[in-house]
Amino acid sequence: MKTKKHRGSFMLRAMVFGFSIAVGLLAFWLLGYIIQDIDRVKGPDYSQMLEVGLPQSLQNERRSLAAELVDRKQQIESTEQRRRLTAQTTSDSQQTINQLLELKRNADQNETSLSEGQQQALTDSLQLFLSNQNQTQTLNAELSNLNDDLNDVKEKQRQNAAAITLASQPINDEYKKLHEQHQWKLAAYKLGMLIPMLLVCGLLFLRQAGGTYAMLVYAISGAVALRVLLVMHDHFPAIYFKYILIGLSLSIATGVLVRLLRLVAKPSRDWLLRQYREAYANFFCPICDFPIQRGPLKYAAWTRRSLKKHTPVPINGSTAAPDQPYTCPCCETPLFQTCEKCGGVRHSLLPACEKCGDVRGNSVQASASE
Template sequence: MNAASVPRGTGRQRLAIHSLTVLFAILLFWLLGFLVRDLAEIPGPSYPEIEARHLDAALISKAGALKVDLARIERLIREQQHEQRILRDGTGTLERTINQLLDLQRTSVQQNRKLSAAEEKAFTDSMDVFLLNQKRDQAINQEIARLTMQKNSLDAEDRLTQEQIEQQREPARKEHQQLLRRHQHRVAFLQLAVLLPLLAGSGWILFRWRSHLHFPLAMAAGLSILARVGLVIHHWFPSRLFRYILLGAAMAVVVRLLIAILRLVARPPAEWLLKRYREAYERFFCPVCDYPIRRGPMRFRFWTRRSLSRLHLPADEAAFPDSRYTCPHCGTPLFEECPDCHFIRHTLLPFCDHCGDRKEPAR
């Protein structure tokens, strides 16, 4: 079937075709996303394993023991401080009781009266308990001071141990970063190794199917794969490098399109020529040089592409007999006699409008 006679379908059919093509592109982009994520889930280097190879096991064990000892001493200090708070609360109550008894004793002396035996005993017992609490408070202070000194010593030893561990961790981190970077490059290579052949295949199919019925499918697939390739490059490569890659690819696409357009202008395909010829004949212009076709009822008229629709042609076309016609500007034959029915037909169109005889249009 000739490209010019391919049916376009109704408006609803064209809308359905465009909608399903877009849906196909989205689904393919989604599917490629699953594929890319599955490849990205390949296990990479394990930092704990790398760290275990670089760190001294005895040093790690020592650091763990120091952490345990520090936690134990901090717990003991908290217990001693809690006991001291309770003891000082009781001592404060005793101190208030003793002050009351002393006030009572001073009052008795002023009044020449002696304290009762119970009051004397309460005063003596309170003083004994108060002195015992003072001694216990001093002992707790000494214990807290001892534990604090021990904690400071363990803290210093723990800091030294952590510094030694950090010195051993530095090469482990560097090795892990190198292995991780290598793993990321491997994943990016695998993803691009899957996507780039698909992109090349879709480009080849797009080129082969540029006049095919299934061209929209090839276009949708190519755009989906191209978008996924761009996302993969943007994800794995540095933004500065991606900027150069993107600009380089854009320049390559622009140059390729420019070359294709120049080739189309120099040697356009048959369907493009046929469309241009048809539109020029409809507007009474030469398809080659765009000079007005002055024949028949248009022989003595003047028009442009905009004013053509406002022209009123005479109803009696029999007064203007058909005849051969050649463009007076470029010399291209535009109307000739059909060899089959001998009526006048369009020279540059493939079919005779009288008998339907077909010929290859001139290029």
């Protein structure tokens, strides 16, 4: 007799499902940290390759031009600040001169003259204004020269950058080659760790499918498989990855289809028992899906869509007809037959008699073969 598999309560099944998801996420998280540690393996250093491979004269020129550019910008900023201060002083002097000239016009109109102090202030303001004007012109000329020098430095920088780009082209090619080799090396390290785990998970998946620890195996296998796909996506070129992904998906789909075709051609006992149980419960023939018209449903008609709309037929125990064996009139399959032990009518395609509990171990397979 086959050992019965207990499903457990709804709460227990929900907890199993929840903790299975938690195990899968934690496994995926743990594998991610391991892969991050593998990524810490040092690859080629581009800056060091440039430092070694570029001519020293170009490097010295680049540093010298960078320092000279900073110096020219600082000088321009300082000169701009001096010019702003000079312009402010010139503006103040001009306001003073305008006020003194207004006083002088008023004095001329009144036929008087400015005081000696006012005359001296006007003279000093005029001299300061002219001096500031000269200084402003000098600062403008200095700014013009500094901007010309800045443009010269930038032009030299462009020429130096072009020379460095030309000289660094072989270094760039070598770096790309070394970087690609390093990426393949990292992929080999990661897949070298993940592929054996995936093979073990695949073996456990085949052995534990439907077993006690199936959910645990499914959770860990899913985490490992997803990490393998992510590693291939990160390190494999897109032209290769798409073929690998399509090939893997095709293999999985083909395997599932083959398994389903085998179930159709030679179904397992559990699969047949589930099919027969659901058919009997819905009053349909498990073989051809014809309605089981017996007892109070002898003259009724229904389909799977209209079954739920039927009102249950009340049964009067005193007038009810005795239960009789029943054969499907469509496919000729015996659906109800006399029990050999108690003489009552039992389900032909189910293993146990509902009246005496007599069990026929191979009834499901025998009925399928017929």
